[in-house]
Amino acid sequence: MYWKPFNINCDFDSGVLTPPGNLVVRHLSDMKGFYQDAEAFTTLLGQNPKIYEYYNVIIPEEPGHLQHCTSILMPGRVGDEYFMSKGHFHKKTDTAEIYVTYRGNGILLLQTPEGHCEYLHMYPGSMSYIPPYWAHRTVNTGSNPLVFFGVYRGDAGHDYGIIEENGFAKIVVEINGIPTVVDNPKYKQK
């Protein structure tokens, strides 16, 4: 009748959950069209590095429950552009998410449905509040894995399509050795 309370073990350094729940791995080959530099993308595809993975605790997709996961985003670049997650809106667009960063350094890109883009820094101890309606993408700007906890309403769901098609209005690139947020030259709000 009632869902049973349970513990999951989290290693804050690696982000590994035990038991692992549902582990999802994204390699470079899963992200065709996401990066600016097509030539650098094709070159790196030979190695097809792992870009990120996340451990999803298995929870009912219901509004009274809370989905939660750890994500591990690898350090690296495609050309000048740092490794990043695909990014998504929630299917239930009016639901929030929280990221608590355990390790590494990164940038969290956020965007409204109208294409207004903001960003927050991620660092050990940052708790980033992603309010309802904002799409979100994480970018690893450091030299270590970016490890963070994420939590959102059980029925929030994911909509990857809009971002896959349009991208974010901003990208994060290395300029003179410095992670820099710049306008996305390919971005067109539809």
Next chain:
Amino acid sequence: MYWKPFNINCDFDSGVLTPPGNLVVRHLSDMKGFYQDAEAFTTLLGQNPKIYEYYNVIIPEEPGHLQHCTSILMPGRVGDEYFMSKGHFHKKTDTAEIYVTYRGNGILLLQTPEGHCEYLHMYPGSMSYIPPYWAHRTVNTGSNPLVFFGVYRGDAGHDYGIIEENGFAKIVVEINGIPTVVDNPKYKQK
């Protein structure tokens, strides 16, 4: 129109949030009637120690948002019984909560509306899932502060009254130096 994304800084060792949001402090004097040993309670009341405090990020009480906080539960005992939080159901009883422990050792007591009581261990890296409907109370069984992150739906709310009146069916006491979960001799399900 949209709520604005923001960062809060968390010190994982102390649990302190910056900015602090809404800081709530509970001293022993706030917990009359919660502990078994009335004589030990009265004696300790002279010092009136801080039992716990929590830093609540300020978030709208709406179902699409996520309330979140860090809690710091002090080590200590009232007689044989370890320092603990008041414990509560959610006002919206069908909403879950998650505790991620950053520091210390404790026990999380959980109880259904019918009085069925279970418990989970809390330790650095434990992610405890409190499913919908379960009342929850934390108990510090270690010698350091118990520091943990908590997150729940924006509109979940708190109902302290049922637990204040009836208690939990189990209590956590030190027996021969060992934290032990035993039946609460004063518990009466109403």
